[in-house]
Amino acid sequence: MTGKTLYDKLWNQHLVREADGGDALIYIDRQLLHEVTSPQAFAGLRDAKRVPRRLAANLAVADHNVPTTDRSAGIDDPIARLQVETLDRNCAEFGITEFNMTDPRQGIVHVVGPEQGVTQPGMTIVCGDSHTATHGALGALAFGIGTSEVEHVLATQCLMARKMKNMRIVLNGALAEGMASKDMILRVIGEIGTSGGTGYTIEFAGSAVENASMEARMTLCNMAIEAGARAGIIAVDQKTVDYLRGRPYSPSGDHFDLAVKAWRELVSDPDAVFDAEHVIDVTDLRPQVTWGTSPEMVASVDDVIPDPADAPDEGKREGWSRALEYMALEPGTQIGSIEVDKVFIGACTNGRIEDLRAAASIARGRRVAPNIKQALVVPGSGLVKKQAEDEGLDRIFIDAGFEWREPGCSMCLAMNADRLEPGERCAATSNRNFEGRQGYGGRTHLVSPVMAAAAAVAGHFADPNKL
Amino acid sequence: MKKFIKYTGVVIPINRDNIDTDAIIPKQFLKSVDKSGFGDNLFDAWRYEDQGEPGADCSNRPLNKEFVLNRKPYRDGSFLLARENFGCGSSREHAVWALRDFGIRTVIAASFADIFHNNCFKNGVLPIALPLADIEWLFARDDEQGAFSMEIDLERQALTSEDGNVYRFEIDEFKKHCLLEGLDDIGLTLQHEPDISAYEARRAKEAPWLFPDLQL
Numbered sequence: 001m002t003g004k005t006l007y008d009k010l011w012n013q014h015l016v017r018e019a020d021g022g023d024a025l026i027y028i029d030r031q032l033l034h035e036v037t038s039p040q041a042f043a044g045l046r047d048a049k050r051v052p053r054r055l056a057a058n059l060a061v062a063d064h065n066v067p068t069t070d071r072s073a074g075i076d077d078p079i080a081r082l083q084v085e086t087l088d089r090n091c092a093e094f095g096i097t098e099f100n101m102t103d104p105r106q107g108i109v110h111v112v113g114p115e116q117g118v119t120q121p122g123m124t125i126v127c128g129d130s131h132t133a134t135h136g137a138l139g140a141l142a143f144g145i146g147t148s149e150v151e152h153v154l155a156t157q158c159l160m161a162r163k164m165k166n167m168r169i170v171l172n173g174a175l176a177e178g179m180a181s182k183d184m185i186l187r188v189i190g191e192i193g194t195s196g197g198t199g200y201t202i203e204f205a206g207s208a209v210e211n212a213s214m215e216a217r218m219t220l221c222n223m224a225i226e227a228g229a230r231a232g233i234i235a236v237d238q239k240t241v242d243y244l245r246g247r248p249y250s251p252s253g254d255h256f257d258l259a260v261k262a263w264r265e266l267v268s269d270p271d272a273v274f275d276a277e278h279v280i281d282v283t284d285l286r287p288q289v290t291w292g293t294s295p296e297m298v299a300s301v302d303d304v305i306p307d308p309a310d311a312p313d314e315g316k317r318e319g320w321s322r323a324l325e326y327m328a329l330e331p332g333t334q335i336g337s338i339e340v341d342k343v344f345i346g347a348c349t350n351g352r353i354e355d356l357r358a359a360a361s362i363a364r365g366r367r368v369a370p371n372i373k374q375a376l377v378v379p380g381s382g383l384v385k386k387q388a389e390d391e392g393l394d395r396i397f398i399d400a401g402f403e404w405r406e407p408g409c410s411m412c413l414a415m416n417a418d419r420l421e422p423g424e425r426c427a428a429t430s431n432r433n434f435e436g437r438q439g440y441g442g443r444t445h446l447v448s449p450v451m452a453a454a455a456a457v458a459g460h461f462a463d464p465n466k467l
Numbered sequence: 468m469k470k471f472i473k474y475t476g477v478v479i480p481i482n483r484d485n486i487d488t489d490a491i492i493p494k495q496f497l498k499s500v501d502k503s504g505f506g507d508n509l510f511d512a513w514r515y516e517d518q519g520e521p522g523a524d525c526s527n528r529p530l531n532k533e534f535v536l537n538r539k540p541y542r543d544g545s546f547l548l549a550r551e552n553f554g555c556g557s558s559r560e561h562a563v564w565a566l567r568d569f570g571i572r573t574v575i576a577a578s579f580a581d582i583f584h585n586n587c588f589k590n591g592v593l594p595i596a597l598p599l600a601d602i603e604w605l606f607a608r609d610d611e612q613g614a615f616s617m618e619i620d621l622e623r624q625a626l627t628s629e630d631g632n633v634y635r636f637e638i639d640e641f642k643k644h645c646l647l648e649g650l651d652d653i654g655l656t657l658q659h660e661p662d663i664s665a666y667e668a669r670r671a672k673e674a675p676w677l678f679p680d681l682q683l
Contacts, residue, residue, distance in 0.1 A: 016666045017659055022641025025659055027666055029677055037559065039500035048653070053663075056680035065498065079498040079521055086500050123677065130558040130582060144582055146560035147502075148589035148652070156656045158663055162639075194485055195552040198581060228552070230581050251676035259676045294485050315484050315550055322483070413494050413557075422518075434489040434556060440518040 003269025005166045006233055007201040010141040010266070014124045016158055023160035029123040031153045032109045033060035033096070035087040036415070037128030041151035042090040052094050053157040059118050060091045060098040063108045064415050068378050068405035071101055080416065107381020107407040110134040110348035114218065115381055117247025121236045121263040126153055131348045131431065133224040137217035138243070139236035139266040141201070144225065165275040167200035167229065168268075171208035173283035178464045180358065181216035182350060182429065182448035184208060184280075185223040186288035190298040192278060197229030200276065203268060204234050208282045214243040215354045222349045223431050226295040235267035289335050289461050290433045290446040292323035297433075299335055301451070301461050307331035326435055327443050328423070336461050338445070341424040343368075343375040343456040344438070345402075345449055347412035350429035351380025353387050355449040359429075360393045362453035362464055368401035369459030375402040376418060378410040402456065414439045427455035468591050470649040474572065475618040476545030479535055480609045481510075486549050487556035488583060492565040496521050505561055506568030510536060536569075540614050548605055549576040553594075554583025563590045573619050575626070577602045588642050589652065593621060595636045621647060 004012070017025035038060070045051065052058060065080040075081040084101060091098035099106045105116065110131050113119040121139035126132060128150045135142035149159060169192075171184055189196075202224045209217065217234050224232025241260050244250045251259045286300035297320070299306065308320040308331065324331065329338070345351075345359050356379065368375045377397045379385035385407055388394055394404045411418040412430035420426050420442025429452050433444040447455065454464040496508045498521050507525040512518075514536050516529035530537045547566065553576035554562060563586045566574065572592055577599045587594045597605075608615060608628070618627045621643060626634040645652070656663075671678040 013670075017662050022639055025656060025662065027663070027670070036497050040502045040560075043500070043502070050653070054680060077498075083498050083500055120677075122674070128558055128560075130556065144558035146558055146563070146582060146586035146589060148560060148586065152653050152656065155653050156663065157667075158656055158659075160652060160656065194555055195578060195580070198552070198578065228555070228580065255676040259674070262674060294487075318482075319484050413489075415494050415497065432487075432489070432556060434487045436493055436512045437489050440493070440512060 002273055003271035005268040005272040005274060006139065006203055006235055006266055007141065007164070007166055008272070010122065010124070010233070011163055013122065014141070019162070023162050025158050026124060026161050027158055028126050028153050029057060030118060030125045031058045031150070032113055032125065032127035032132070033058060033087070033150070034064055034109050034127070034129065035062045035083045036064045037147050038090065038150055039083065039086045040147045041128070041154060042094070044151040045154055050155045052096065052154045055095050057157060058096045058154070059113070060087060060096050061106055061109050061112050062087050062101050064409045064413065066101050066408040067416050068408050068410050068418055071406060104382040104386070107379070107384065108348045108351060108409055110222065111351055111380030111384060114138060115247070115383055117244055117250030120244060120250065120259070121240055121266050126159065130225045131222050133230065133232045134218050134222040134348055136221040136224065136231050136233040137214060138240055139234060139263065141231055141233065143230040164201045164230070165199055167197060167202045167276040168274040169202055169204050170206035170277065170279040171204065171282050172206045172279065173208055173281045174211070175208060175282055175285060178450055179285055179287065180448040180450060181212055181219040183285055183288045184282055185220050186290065186295065186298045186446060187282070187285055188280065189223065189227045189295045190288070191280065192227055194226060194294055194296045195228040197224060197227040200229050201231045201233060202227065202229040204232060209234060210237065213354060214239055215352045218352065219349055223295070226431055236263045287448065287451045287464060289451065291327065291329060291335065292320065293326055293433055293435050294319070294323065295431070295433060295446060297323055301336050301463055303335055305329050305331050305333045305335065336463070339371055339425070339460040340427045340445070340455050341373050342420060342426040343372060343452050344378070344411040344426055344428040344430065345376065345452050346378030346380065346410055347430035348380065349431045350449045351378060351384065353384050355429065356384070356388045356393050359449040359453040360396045362450055362457065362467065363400040363402060364396050366400055366457040366467070368456045371459045372456055375456040376405055376411060377402045378405045379407045381407050400457070411438050413437060427452045427461065468649040468651060471572070471591055471593060471621050471646040473618065473620045473622070474545065475616055477540050477543060477614055477616050478546040478548050478605065478609065479541045479544035479571070480548045480606055481535060482606050483549060484551040485555055486553050488554055488559050488562040489556055491554070491562040492559065493519065495519065497559060497561050502564055503568055505565035506570070509565040509569045510534070543570070545570050545572050546617055547571045547574045548602070549574070550602060551577045553579050555580040558582045560586045560589070563587050563592050567592050575602070575605070588646065591646060591649065593619065593646060595626065597634055597636060601634055
């Protein structure tokens with residue numbers, strides 16, 4: 001018998017009913033809820049006179065709409081306020097634990113889950129948000145779902161699902177100074193494309209992944225969805241176990257030891273067979289910058305903007321042309337010469353403490369360039385913010401001319417007041433550079449925290465090692 | 468959910484790869500707590516010349532007259548035609564609600580992003596993947612001879628263009644059944660309640676740390 005992949009093991013452990021021609025029924029251990037994709041699910045439950053099956057399996061936190069400025073007076077925008085208050089009301093009515101907007105633990109749901117130990121290896125985790133893939137870094141099967149499925153999980157603790165195929169992406173080699181896991185994942189997406197992982201669960205492996213910190217692994221898995229895969233996963237190792245120890249919702253006492261024993265099994269067997277595999281050496285990887293309106297449109301900071309005439313096919317040629325027109329960029333332009341208007345450091349991709357430390361290492365003793373209209377640093381959670389402040393990172397940013405904000409999704413998707421104005425260009429540590437993503441007419445370049453900070457102090461993209 | 472019935476309608480072509488859910492329904496409209504009312508803001512940034520705000524009346528907004536949804540007879544269309552990786556990006560089901568509210572019941576593309584594809588079936592919208600060559604042909608058909616209509620017969624798994632070309636497509640039998648009957652997934656899953664309880668009882672013994680609430 002051939003060995004099993006990590007994904008096979010996670011799938012098998014959660015199978016409630018085998019597929020009989022259609023989808024299988026799988027058990028969901030944890031559902032994370034936020035204000036944008038849950039109100040209609042709660043309304044559906046109420047209409048059908050149903051109740052959540054397992055209250056303790058859910059955790060709610062408002063993140064998408066919350067202001068990142070002073071919150072003591074509540075939310076100005078009445079529509080956003082209604083949505084956040086609706087989450088509060090639904091959680092209170094049904095009895096679901098919620099970290100509300102003023103809770104010190106509040107933050108982006110995908111930062112809060114691992115930080116609290118709510119995310120654990122071996123779990124199935126869902127959330128009405130595609131970046132749920134983040135949690136796979138801890139050896140969990142985690143993926144985004146739509147609102148109908150949010151309601152389905154609330155009511156049944158299960159999902160109808162079809163097993164995905166197995167893909168392994170092996171990242172070998174040691175990253176050079178100043179490179180980050182964000183550069184690795186952008187490189188992967190550039191190579192396999194935004195639909196390269198469609199229909200697969202991606203396991204990230206290889207020495208560069210083994211050597212990566214837990215937070216860096218979360219950045220990798222976070223953007224599995226930008227490669228088309230609903231879930232990205234990474235095998236459990238000692239770092240995973242150490243990360244989980246002592247977190248508020250982690251198992252404790254005997255249960256922790258019992259859990260660790262089970263978690264150790266959460267690796268792909270040596271003889272497991274993958275349906276697809278990509279091997280990438282990251283030794284010579286250079287800082288990545290997206291230049292278009294899809295995350296696959298990416299190059300290194302030393303490159304020039306590509307010419308659509310060189311695109312591999314007609315569809316891509318049209319896509320590149322349209323993207324360059326939207327981005328107001330000319331083929332042949334040095335990426336390092338592109339000036340930006342705004343800088344955004346944060347999001348579920350790069351809003352954790354290591355990301356802030358990395359950005360602060362560039363900001364320290366420097367000033368935000370005069371052409372930058374705004375440089376935002378938005379911690380991923382209240383606890384990340386506090387930790388950063390304890391380390392003095394807030395002072396470094398503020399002294400350099402960055403704005404230090406309250407936690408939330410912020411300018412990653414610009415549902416709150418943090419956004420680009422039409423035509424503005426932004427160096428962002430978030431995950432999507434789609435048209436209008438950060439604001440109507442806004443132009444987004446996805447980069448690592450180090451590159452975002454470098455762009456802030458140089459006023460344009462620049463090699464962080466040569467500032 | 469309404470039953471998916473056989474119907475005929477105009478095909479709306481949007482000749483792009485990677486049409487993302489941010490394009491289908493921009494984020495400002497996600498602030499709604501309702502499941503309907505998104506149709507006027509479908510493809511908002513492409514469809515209007517100004518910046519849309521939630522709750523605003525769209526009837527007097529300046530239209531991008533070039534955009535296909537603003538042209539006759541496409542604006543009354545009920546099939547959407549696109550290229551690769553349709554519906555990529557955010558998991559927002561609002562994207563499907565917007566398509567459905569506009570009147571689109573069938574999306575034909577070369578490929579779909581997984582979450583969007585799933586969300587369609589929960590809302591009586593049928594996503595059909597056709598080979599790229601067929602997709603190219605359909606775009607060319609529209610480009611060269613103007614708008615055309617199609618008939619969808621889900622029972623027979625066939626799309627028929629007005630000039631008589633038939634395109635067969637694959638669909639999971641169970642999903643087909645649910646669409647045709649307009650079935651509620653939750654109700655179906657709850658029929659398996661004994662299986663769910665048995666799973667929980669077994670798993671709580673294997674992995675008690677996952678079920679602190681179910682410990683006796």
